Amino acid sequence: MRIIGGKFKSKRFKAPKNITARPTTDFAKEALFNILNNQLDIEDLIVLDLFAGIGSISLEFASRGCEDITVVEKDRNHMKFINKMVEELNLFDSVHTVQLDVFKYLKTCSRQFNMIFADPPYSMEAGLDIPQLVFDKNLLVPGGMLVYEHQKNVIPKDHPNFVETRKYGNISFSFYEMPV
Secondary structure, three states: OEOOOOOOOOOEOOOOOOOOOOOOOHHHHHHHHHHHHHHOOHHHOOEEEEOOOOOHHHHHHHHOOOOOEEEEOOOHHHHHHHHHHHHHOOOOOOEEEEOOOHHHHHHHOOOOEEEEEEOOOOOOHHHHHHHHHHHHOOOEEEEEEEEEEEEOOOOOOOOOOEEEEEEEOOEEEEEEEOOO
16 A cells, blocks of 8 residues: 655555455545545645544545544554554654544544545445434534545435545545535
8 A cells, every 4th residue: 555645655555464444445545635636725624534444544634734634443453553654654743543433433523624534344334324423413614525435336325415426446435515
C-alpha cells in the first residue's frame, strides 16, 4: 500500500500479518482523492475516518495537508499500526486516534466535521445505517460531505442527502452532503 499524493507521495508501507482490514485499493483511493481535490480544499478540512482499518485514508488526508483528522478504529492491532505510522510520519499534531467501536463513538460524538469517511466491514449489515446516524447526530457542518465505501453490488439505503455513487472496480463510494 502507498500514499498517492502530497508530501508523503509514493511512501509505501506494509501492514503486519495480524491485520485483518481490507484497505481501500490504491486505484480507488486515487480516484476518490481526485474527486475530493476538485470539490474541496483538503488543507482546511476537519476529517473523521470511521472504521479506519490501517489508516490509509487518514494518512492520505494528512499527506495532502489536512491538519485535523480523527481516526476511529476498534481493533487493537489496527490501531497499533495506525499509531506507529503517525509516529513514523510525525503526524501527532494532525492525526488523533480513538480506539473505540464506531457506533459507540457516534453516540457520544458532538463535534462537527467537514468530511466523514466511513468504510465499514463489508459483512457488517449495520454499516448501512451509517449515513442515517451521521445526519441524525448532525455531525457534518453545512456543506459537509460523507463518503461511504461499500461493495459495488450493495445499494445504500435511500437517504435525502444522497448525491451520487461512483464505482471503481469492486468497490463504490456513495457521496452524501449536508445542505447549506
